[in-house]
Amino acid sequence: MTTLDASDDVVRARGVTKRFGDFDAVRGIDFTIRRGESFGFLGPNGAGKTSTMRMVSAVSTPTSGSLDIFGLDPASRGSEIRGRLGVVPQEDTFDLDLSLRLNLEMFGRYFDLPRRVIKERTGELLEFAHLSDRAEDKVDNLSGGMKRRLTIARALMNRPELLILDEPTTGLDPQARHLLWERLYRLKREGVTLIITTHYMDEAEQLCDRLVVMDHGRIVAEGAPADLITTHASREVLELRLGAEDHAALAPRLADLAERIEVLADRVLLYVDSADDTLASVHRAGWRPERALQRRSSLEDVFLRLTGRTLDE
Amino acid sequence: MSEVTSLGWSRWRRAWWFQAVYYAQTWRGSVVSSVLLPLGYLGALGVGVGHLVSHHSGLIDGQTYLHFIAPSLLATTAFQLGEGESLWPVLASFKWTRSFHAAVTTPLTPRDVLVGKLAWVATRAFAIGVLYALIIAGVGAAHSWWALTLPLLSVVICLAFAAPLAAYAAKVDTDISFPLIYRFGFVPMFLFSATFYPVSAYPGWLRPLVQLVPLYHGVALVRAACFGGAAPAVLAHLIVLLVLIVVGVLWGDVTFRRRLID
């Protein structure tokens, strides 16, 4: 019996783990993704994002815990679930023997779509990906950004209710990234639920209504990007480069000037309410930093706070 | 000495090494195709079918069947080496791995790349020739001192195919024609070069056609080196193969340069 409430939840995970041999990739995570929202998984490489994505894509089964997608159990009804999903894997994987058009058409066949519908959608999707003029080319000849757009177009062939994107813009130049983001907004407006993993802060802030931060196979925080920043970081950040001297040794002497400080290899971060005021105090205290940068707190700072590491570590 | 170097010896040596280093990582497959396969044929055909043949027809052109086909296998192996190294591997070096393009960013010229490639294939053909000469002598099929030239003949046969095919592979954009060349060129060539039975077995009208098959001349040449043969015929076989090499190298010089520079 499906309740109204349950039909609003697209994915529900309770205590989900995934173990490969001796390695615990995912160590018991809970999350719920609601229809129409765009939900992010943020974390460095090896945090367990991709393993989680593969389970949510109904390609790999959890070692323990309960997971349901569209209210169905992926272990027994994977095929049915995948029929309603679109997946953009981290690596672009095409059928290199076939042209762009045939790649899309064949993909439609895997979903058992009628040929007439496939023909129609293939044209639309090539248009969507800005690749209509390359339709008869082999996929091998495409640039990285084109391949990524084609992967996304391909994932839309079955008009999915839920689109899962694993690191959608890794390796793309800024222009290609913005084009992709624009495409994703369009889908979101059309009511598609999005799941996005990324290790780019700006991407998470731009695209996600809600996100979880993952580290070492666990979820360490959950919320809307702005809320996470308010909860886990100060309003502003002052970044100081203090020259050749050892940052770690100097740091304690700066501690009084900020709510909290973080010492990185090449700089010190001061979490404060007003970076301007703090910089003045720093100067008054007799410091002459080589370089000082004032900025608003970001998800990067949230992540640093929660895990003690930067995202690209 | 520096005059000689500028002629290309040193660069050719480097281009040769380039191939050799690559081969050092992939040699296992060639042991199968160049050593085990022909040896298997020799066992299965020479001994097995040979038994049937000697039972029924006795000697073939004065030889046992084993002795008759042992030279053929040297010729067909040299042919397969030349053909196998020159279509896909050459196209791959231009198109997929682009290692030839990498080579010409060094002081190597397109001609050096071609020479290095062919020199390396020739080196392998020579090694196979030595091995087969020993096997042929071992089974007692070397009746003439000319058998000492077998390694060189192996090189000639191999290059007669490698040079023109490498030139062709440098010209094409895709490998779409290769399977067809294989199927309509190499397979019939392998089967209709008087390889497994004497040319007298062919019907009269087919015999002149067999003369047009390059591999036939290779097989005949090797057989003559093992058992002796008439000088004019031997010379004719040799000339056919040498012409193929010269044409192939000249053509390759053009196609390699076009592909790598223009």
Place this chain on the structure above:
Amino acid sequence: MGRVLPVLGSRRALHVVERNAMFYRNQWLMFASGFVEPLFYLLSIGIGLNHLVGTLDVGGRPVTYATFVAPGMLATSAMNGAIIDSVFNPFFRLKISHAYDSMLTTPLDVGDIALGEALWALARTGLYAVSFVGCMFALGDASSPLALLEIPGALATSFAFASLGLAACTYLRSWQDFDLITLFSLPLFLFSATFFPLSLYPRLLATLVWFSPLYQSATLLRGLNVGHLDPWMIPRLAYLCALGIIGLAIAARRFRRLLSP
């Protein structure tokens, strides 16, 4: 169908067959040219070796050498075709292009992919066998109507090797490892009594040859070719089918482990 073969795949496996057919649609010339190849082999042997070897005994009848060898070559080509379709192409999609990973984001299941590739190998062998047997009739190397049964015989052969090949391709690490496949198929080809009767082998080797699926296939087809039925054909056929089922089960398990851990 989904319920009959829950482990091995479902009706969706046919989409994998369709995919392969789509690829060859653009390469029909190459595909079609495969059908003339047996003609070359049979002609060459008929011209030269029939005369040199004389007649051989199959099921108590004297036959020409080409008639003796042709079924063995059909068996060999069923084996080689199955290996190309089940080892080389799937390896590429499994480990190089990762095309299977993208297929698994659709309703297709791992078992569908394994079964589909095996079915494709069968379909291609079937077409090839039809043309091969046609060539045999045309050249007089087959005369009995029972020779038509060589076509299903070739399918069983292809099924055995395609399934084993599919299982094997999951263990390969790089293109270099294909030498191992050749090391396996080559001795089978040369020493499965394809070129001469088992009675010529030394006794010990003959016992080994007996286990070769290619020998069993060649012998089965040879009997059918001259229209000589014997009860031994049943265990030979069963042996080939059993290898096929075992191979496919292993392949499906290995595919699952690699693609959907």
